[in-house]
Amino acid sequence: EIVLTQSPATLSLSPGERATLSCRASQSVGSYLAWYQQKPGQAPRLLIYDASNRATGIPARFSGSGSGTDFTLTISSLEPEDFAVYYCQQRSNWPVTFGPGTKVDIK
Amino acid sequence: VQLVESGGGLIQPGGSLRLSCAASGFTVSNNYMSWVRQAPGKGLEWVSVIYSGGNTYYADSVKGRFTISRDNSKNTLYLQMNSLRAEDTALYYCARDSRTEGSNYYGYWGQGTLVTVSS
Numbered sequence: 001e002i003v004l005t006q007s008p009a010t011l012s013l014s015p016g017e018r019a020t021l022s023c024r025a026s027q028s029v030g031s032y033l034a035w036y037q038q039k040p041g042q043a044p045r046l047l048i049y050d051a052s053n054r055a056t057g058i059p060a061r062f063s064g065s066g067s068g069t070d071f072t073l074t075i076s077s078l079e080p081e082d083f084a085v086y087y088c089q090q091r092s093n094w095p096v097t098f099g100p101g102t103k104v105d106i107k
Numbered sequence: 108v109q110l111v112e113s114g115g116g117l118i119q120p121g122g123s124l125r126l127s128c129a130a131s132g133f134t135v136s137n138n139y140m141s142w143v144r145q146a147p148g149k150g151l152e153w154v155s156v157i158y159s160g161g162n163t164y165y166a167d168s169v170k171g172r173f174t175i176s177r178d179n180s181k182n183t184l185y186l187q188m189n190s191l192r193a194e195d196t197a198l199y200y201c202a203r204d205s206r207t208e209g210s211n212y213y214g215y216w217g218q219g220t221l222v223t224v225s226s
Binding site: 099 | 150151152153156164166167200205210211212213214216217218219
């Protein structure tokens with residue numbers, strides 16, 4: 001099973017700041033990595049798939065990069081609605097696995 | 108696209124429960140459909156998937172105890188859960204693949220149904 005590690009566990013930032021979230025895989029997943037956003041009491045929302053492709057309706061301030069074992073989700077300028085938990089997920093190998101999440105909270 | 112889960116509740120260890128996910132706006136049988144769970148205050152865990160062709164796969168933690176299925180006439184996905192354990196306590200989400208051809212990314216989610224396993 002591929003283990004995904006996310007860092008930091010918590011990121012405290014102010015609106016307008018840039019957020020950089022990391023996801024590292026225990027072995028290569030190629031580009032088969034997605035990012036999700038989850039707000040309290042809500043289901044997750046797909047943001048990025050195949051490492052760098054924005055899902056339908058996702059604002060351009062969200063971008064993904066990386067391949068192999070190291071991936072990054074960048075939010076260029078935080079909006080108030082972006083404070084949430086972010087999960088990475090790989091689909092390269094069975095079983096599909098998720099990272100433990102990074103919480104982005106308001107500083 | 109809408110997914111509405113039901114069937115959760117409080118159940119004793121060793122008991123059984125069947126979750127349902129009623130879909131609208133698309134055809135369940137034409138898509139990869141999954142169950143993903145989230146223990147209280149914890150992260151996401153993939154549980155099971157049924158492919159459009161009918162193949163099914165399970166996480167090791169539920170293999171042999173859970174069965175995923177669908178009723179095409181009702182456009183509904185199910186998860187039969189037997190021999191439930193305390194560690195199965197979670198919010199269970201029904202999720203549709205983001206692509207019709209299948210990608211194992213989850214583009215559409217229900218709001219979840221809570222399963223609590225406790226005596």
